[in-house]
Amino acid sequence: MGKMIEIRWHGRGGQGAKTASLLLAEAAFDTGKYIQGFPEYGPERMGAPITAYNRISDDPITLHCNIYEPDYVVVVDESLLASVDVTAGLKKDGAVIVNSAKSPEEVRPLLKGFEGRVCTIDARVISEETLGRYFPNVPMLGALVKVSKIMDEDAFVTAMESSFRHKFASKPQVIDGNMAALRRSMQEVKGL
Template sequence: MAELTEIRWHARAGQGAVTASRLVAETAMDDGQYMQAMPEYGAERQGAPLKAYTRISPDPIEIHNNILHPDIVVVLDDTLLEVVNVCEGLKPNGTLIVNTRMTGDEVREATRAAADVKIATVDASDIAINTIGRDIPNTPIAGALAKVTGVIDVESLKKYVERSFTGKFSDKVIAGNLASVDRAYEEVHV
């Protein structure tokens, strides 16, 4: 990546968007990049729509505001497509990644995304249930992000997950998370 990449995350509070924003940022940092990760503070009620942000850059990041014009938008819950304009401010030729069973065309229609927006879909919730055992779509969707955008390296992501989860979670949970990354990486549709 030659320049600053800005990612906006949409989720409902409690779905792990903040963790995902950090997961991706810290993976990039492990690979020598500069990063920022922050939620849009205030919405701390379970289920309320919230946004989180990740910035990644090879150079120090000076700007400290909300991301209004993201390169990438990630949606962790497709019920948000009806209530939030997830494509708002998305840059030309931007990427939209959605955790959903819908097809890319269905997402494009639901979001009224511009023709130049690259749409990727992955059933990260289903993957999470089958690998981790719970509907925590944030780890697998980071794998999908790695595949679709290349903004982070999938092997670095897995290394980071393994290192940061060790000591906090059981080997089974760690293995499940790693498997979820692999599966989302393989199964994401563009």
């Protein structure tokens, strides 16, 4: 049996963490993987902490529970570090990717002694410069694929472009911005 990769997303309602997990699932599906993408629904309101999950595998996945020992954790909102134990159960040989203007060295002390790899990406600057607004999920997705190498980068970029063309069929003007955000995040993520 091939290795199954498990990913946990931490964000706040309205930031698109759930959408990012679904986009990742779709992109991984397009590269021939078995996938799961699911959110943990809580009180659904803007700004409330939310969790979403991905499983990606070469073999069919039968598990239908949440993820407690992820290979990767993505923190879409830096302020969650103060209130949520984001690295709980995270494997030592895995990595946490935090949306922050800080360096990985500056973020590590906030991670309750996590010894594995810490990566940061300034999704706010990337999003605002490429999309003109703050949508952190696409840059975080790009950074995750770069850090985790869960799929071939070119195949991922191609799958995402096709997904954006489908999703934004009625507003094609945002496709280029999202693609630029994706490419920039893959170049600018720190802590590789």
